[in-house]
Amino acid sequence: MRKTSYMLLVAMMAVTLLLSACGGSGNNGNGNQTGAADGEGTASEQKVKLSLLSWNNETEMKPVIDGFTKKYPNITIDFQTAPPVKDYIAKLQTMLLSNSATDVFIMAAENRNELIDGGYALDLTDQPFMSQMTDASKGMFTRDGKTYAFSQAGWVGGIYYNKDLFAKVGVTEEPKTWQEFIDLCLKLKEAGIVPLYDNAGDISTIQGALVASMTLSNDPEYDAKLFTGEKTFADGWSEPLKLWKEGLVDNGIIDSGMIGLTGDQIVNEFAVGNVAMIQGGPWNIPAIEKANPELQFSMMAVPGVEPGQEFYAGAPNVGFAVNSKSKNQDAALKFVEYLSTPEGLELFEKGTGQIITVAGYESKVHPALEKAYKEGLLAGKFYLPMVSWPRHQEALRNQMVVSVQDLLVGKGSPEDVTKALDQKLKEMESK
Amino acid sequence: MKLLRGLQYQLFLLPILFFYTIFTIYPLIKSFFFSLTNFNGYSKEYDFVGLANYLKIFKDTAIMSGISYTLLFAISTTVLTTLLAIVLALVLDRNFYTRNIHRAIFFFPSIPSGLILAYVWGFILSPIASGVLNSVLHDLFGMGPQPWLSEPFLAKLSTILVAVWAGAGWHAVLYLAFLQGISKDYYEAAAIDGATRFQQIRSITLPLLAPAMTISVMLLLTGGLKVFEIPFALTKGGPGFETHTITQVIVLRGISEVQFGLASAMSIVFFLIVLALTYFQVTVMQRREEKML
Numbered sequence: 050m051r052k053t054s055y056m057l058l059v060a061m062m063a064v065t066l067l068l069s070a071c072g073g074s075g076n077n078g079n080g081n082q083t084g085a086a087d088g089e090g091t092a093s094e095q096k097v098k099l100s101l102l103s104w105n106n107e108t109e110m111k112p113v114i115d116g117f118t119k120k121y122p123n124i125t126i127d128f129q130t131a132p133p134v135k136d137y138i139a140k141l142q143t144m145l146l147s148n149s150a151t152d153v154f155i156m157a158a159e160n161r162n163e164l165i166d167g168g169y170a171l172d173l174t175d176q177p178f179m180s181q182m183t184d185a186s187k188g189m190f191t192r193d194g195k196t197y198a199f200s201q202a203g204w205v206g207g208i209y210y211n212k213d214l215f216a217k218v219g220v221t222e223e224p225k226t227w228q229e230f231i232d233l234c235l236k237l238k239e240a241g242i243v244p245l246y247d248n249a250g251d252i253s254t255i256q257g258a259l260v261a262s263m264t265l266s267n268d269p270e271y272d273a274k275l276f277t278g279e280k281t282f283a284d285g286w287s288e289p290l291k292l293w294k295e296g297l298v299d300n301g302i303i304d305s306g307m308i309g310l311t312g313d314q315i316v317n318e319f320a321v322g323n324v325a326m327i328q329g330g331p332w333n334i335p336a337i338e339k340a341n342p343e344l345q346f347s348m349m350a351v352p353g354v355e356p357g358q359e360f361y362a363g364a365p366n367v368g369f370a371v372n373s374k375s376k377n378q379d380a381a382l383k384f385v386e387y388l389s390t391p392e393g394l395e396l397f398e399k400g401t402g403q404i405i406t407v408a409g410y411e412s413k414v415h416p417a418l419e420k421a422y423k424e425g426l427l428a429g430k431f432y433l434p435m436v437s438w439p440r441h442q443e444a445l446r447n448q449m450v451v452s453v454q455d456l457l458v459g460k461g462s463p464e465d466v467t468k469a470l471d472q473k474l475k476e477m478e479s480k
Numbered sequence: 481m482k483l484l485r486g487l488q489y490q491l492f493l494l495p496i497l498f499f500y501t502i503f504t505i506y507p508l509i510k511s512f513f514f515s516l517t518n519f520n521g522y523s524k525e526y527d528f529v530g531l532a533n534y535l536k537i538f539k540d541t542a543i544m545s546g547i548s549y550t551l552l553f554a555i556s557t558t559v560l561t562t563l564l565a566i567v568l569a570l571v572l573d574r575n576f577y578t579r580n581i582h583r584a585i586f587f588f589p590s591i592p593s594g595l596i597l598a599y600v601w602g603f604i605l606s607p608i609a610s611g612v613l614n615s616v617l618h619d620l621f622g623m624g625p626q627p628w629l630s631e632p633f634l635a636k637l638s639t640i641l642v643a644v645w646a647g648a649g650w651h652a653v654l655y656l657a658f659l660q661g662i663s664k665d666y667y668e669a670a671a672i673d674g675a676t677r678f679q680q681i682r683s684i685t686l687p688l689l690a691p692a693m694t695i696s697v698m699l700l701l702t703g704g705l706k707v708f709e710i711p712f713a714l715t716k717g718g719p720g721f722e723t724h725t726i727t728q729v730i731v732l733r734g735i736s737e738v739q740f741g742l743a744s745a746m747s748i749v750f751f752l753i754v755l756a757l758t759y760f761q762v763t764v765m766q767r768r769e770e771k772m773l
Contacts, residue, residue, distance in 0.1 A: 139735055142521060163522040163738060243608075249630075250716055306607035308719045309629025314606055323610055443736040451542075455720040458632060477737070 097380045100127040100151035102144070104137040104367065105401050112400040117387045124380050127151075134159055145169055152375040153384055155367045156190060156198040158436045159443055170197040170370040176382065178389035181407045185429055186365035189436050198368025199385050201394055202403035205348075205418070205426040206254055206330035206362035209337075212345040214242055214325040223349040225356045227259075231296045234326075238302065243324040246315045247297065249307040249457060252434055252449050254328040255297075258351030258360035259289035261432035266358065272437040275474070282470040290463035292354075294456065305457045320344060330362070331404060334415050348421045350430070361421055363431030366403055441477040448473040508751070515744035521734065526741070533745035543746060545721040546729040547753075552636065553711070553725070554704030557643045561700055562693065564648040569655035570681065583656075586649035594646060598713030601642045605629050605714070629715050632722045639711040639723055646710065647703075651696050658692035659685070694765040701761055705754050726750050 103110055107130060114126050129151060131140040138160050144150040145167070156164055164170050173179055174195045179187075182199060190198040215221065215233075218240050224230040234244035247253050264271050264285040274280040297303045313336075319327045320340035327333075329348075337344060350359035369388060371381040387393045394405050398412060404422060405412045414422045425431050435442045452466040515533055519526040537543050572583050589597060604612040605628040617623040628638050666684045675683070708727040711717065717724040724732075730750070734743025 135731075135735060142735075145522070146524075163520070167522045249718070304627075305630045305719065306625065306627045307630065309602075309605070309607040309627060309635070309715065311602055314603065314608070318608065318610065323608075441737070443738075447732060447736055451718070451720050454718045458630070458719045460720065 095123065097124045097377050098127055099124050099153065099377050099380045099384060100129065101384070102129045102131070102137075102141060102151040102154040104131060104133040104155060104157070106130050106132070109401045112396040113388065113393060116392060116396045117384060120387065121380075121383060124383070126384075133157070148374070150372050150374070152372050152377045152381040154370055154372065156370040157367045158189060158364065158433075161190060161198070162440055164370065165192050165197050169373055171373045171375075171378065171381075173197060173199060173371065173385070176386070178386045181389045183365075183406050183408060186368075186406055189365050190368045190370075198370040199388065200365045200368035201388055201397060201405055201407050202366035202401075203406040203426055204330050204332075204363055204366060204404060205421045205431055206328065207258075207348045207350050207421050207425065208245075208254070208326050209319060209329050209333070209346055209348050209417070210326045211319065211322060211324075212347065214322065217242070224352050225359075227292065227296065227352050227354050230352045231300065231302070234297070234302045235300060237325050243318075244302050245297070245326040246310065246318065246324050246328075247303050247307060248312070248315070248328055249310070249454055250312065250450065252446055253293075253453070254362040255351050256286075256289060256293050256453075257362055257432055257434055259293060259353070260286060260434070261360040262351075262353035262358040263289050263292075265432060272434075273439070276439055276478075282467040282474070283464070286467050286470070287463055290456075290466055294463055298457065303457075305454075305459075308454050308457060316340075319346075328362075331402070331415070331418060334417065335402075347417045350421070350425060359430070361425035361431040362433055363426055364433040364436040365406065441474065444473055444477050445470060511744045511747050514741055515748050517741045519740045519744075520738045521740035522738065529741065533742045534749070536742055537746055537749060540733075542721050542724060542729050542732070543726070546724045546726045549636065549711075549723055550705055550707065550726045553640055553643070553707060554701055556640050557647065557704045557707075558697055558700040560640070560644045561647045561651055562697060564644065565651035565655055565696065566686075566689065568648060568652035569659055570685070572652060572656055573659045583653070587653055588649065589646045590650035594643075594709035595713045597646050598642060598710045601638075602629070602714055605638050605642075630719055632719055635715050635719060635723050639714050642714065643704075643707070643710050647700065651700065654696050655689060655692050658689055662688045690765070690769040694762065694769060697765060698758055698762055702754060702758055705750075705757065 101110075101114075107128060110128065110130075114128060118124060118126060131137040134157065137155075138157070141150065141154055141160065142163075150169070156170060172195045176199075179196060179199065182196075182201070186200045186203060187196050190196050190200065210223070214237065218233075218236045220233060220236070224233050237244040247255055268274070268280075268285075271280055271285050275282070275285065315324075315327050316329065316333050316336050317340055318324045319329075320337045322341070322344070337346065350361050352359045369385050371378060371385060375381055388397060389407070391410065394407060394410055397403065398405050404414055404418075404426065406426065412422070435446060438445060448470055449466070452461065452469045455461040456463065456466055516528055516530060517526045518529050518533075568586060572579065572586070576582075606612070606614065607625060607627040607630050609615065609618065609625045611625065611628070613628065614623075614625040617626070627634060629635050662685065666688075667680055670680050670684060706727060707725050711723045711725055712728055715723045717728050726746070727750075730743045730746050733739045733746065
């Protein structure tokens, strides 16, 4: 009996070894693949099956895919999707490591560094269609002067407010300074209306906007300096976090209850009129209008300390990148180019509801977003730490969420938050 | 000849062994290999760093908090679920008119995914005044809103109670199956000797349920240690790191923070903890089974 068990163990080891060997040879195969791609690339009239991985789902991407295949009948699209953010990133990561990634995939703020560093994305800098992309959008996908993805859209976020609830306490104008904003919150609270739900499950839009108006306005290079070690989180985030805590937490406008709320619950509470203000972006509008089509609401910026220092949250949309090891690079580039044509832009806007930021194309935005679109997105008055930080976005974002939650339950101070962030950054840089 | 006969039977194990090797043994060995490197999950170039990742684990506040919450979760769900499941099984074993419907109702929570259950519970336990539980408490007792999911102690309590609620019915059915295997003769003999219902349960039912308890407790303990869905869907691990499970920290460090080597080292340590605990539990409880019989 014992002997046979031994044999089974040996068999097991043999299979394991065989598997390791397979993994190895897969890697070596790479070089040949790219060589073949160059040879095949020129035959454009051949039947091509182009694979595409996106985090927009099939319904959202259908108009633009249909438009593309109508224009290029020889190309069929094998469409794959995974929901944002973690699922998509994990799926693409697995595909890339096993050499089975799609010809076109999307590059997000959360994985751009790994994709660029790993050499997985083709350099698109000299492609003619890249001239359409605004400089504000290019920044996120550019490294050492080379741009690796095409982004045709963007989003802007801020504070949604319920006009009727404002009117109840006699307010008809948006607050222009931080103090006016706090006074307004206290007024609402006194009238028995929940003034505001911030977001404790992610980096708060309000905190981000305060950092933009208090730190970045004075030192536009702050985030770059943060990562060279010239500046610390304590330098740039302490004051905004203190202002946020003194204004919102110490006044009892928001409390630790925020932590247990999901995004869906917050949006729902706003739509039915249980809370006067929430932070949000364009993606919330369908849910708000579905829950309460009658709601009178609009989006305002996060006010700064002085008038005129207000800021929005916002970022370029994810970019479309071409797999550097793809056999169908020609077709892949045609697809990205198609996205930049007026027809492609219109179909993309129709399907996804994204706000197009390409020069010379005016998006039809929801009336509630009109001001944010013109004064925020187009004027470049928006900031999102995740996009501005060159590295370790996810690690810092997680640390920030955890530390701010500790702050909300009274387990720490704003100094503890910045200390934890500085420590995390140091740890990530040294690994 | 004897050897040949042994081999004959073991041949039947080969197919399952093949898949077990591919899907469990191979990844485990590969994880151990990665745990000795600084692999980031993307780049195919990485260096050996020896045991550095293992040393880092014990200085990591997130993983230490993950281990303590996971142990608390696993042990308290095991104890509470076992207590509830046995009582429930005894009740469901009795003859009453709606017995089958009741069995179905208690079994139901183990059918849908934990994520969906927790999502629904998220609305019930919502910390705002319009949360289901908070509005019920307000209407009945005039209580103000309670932060069910956002205060460290209440958040831990809520996640544990939801998990117990979701698991008790399934384990009750497991005990029920064993209950029905107990011969009626014992009870009749005890009744003739004048034993009360309580004495019967203590001296006949519980000892004969010992094998079921070994299985049920092992499933609860390993399930509790590997838990991810319910706490994640309810609290996302908050407030702070308070309800982060070990599995969530592994995903956090490995995927979000691209420290694949460190996360692999955590998985290996986690594997050893689960292995040691279940080995200990099974040996102790099997000895107890023998003693009781």
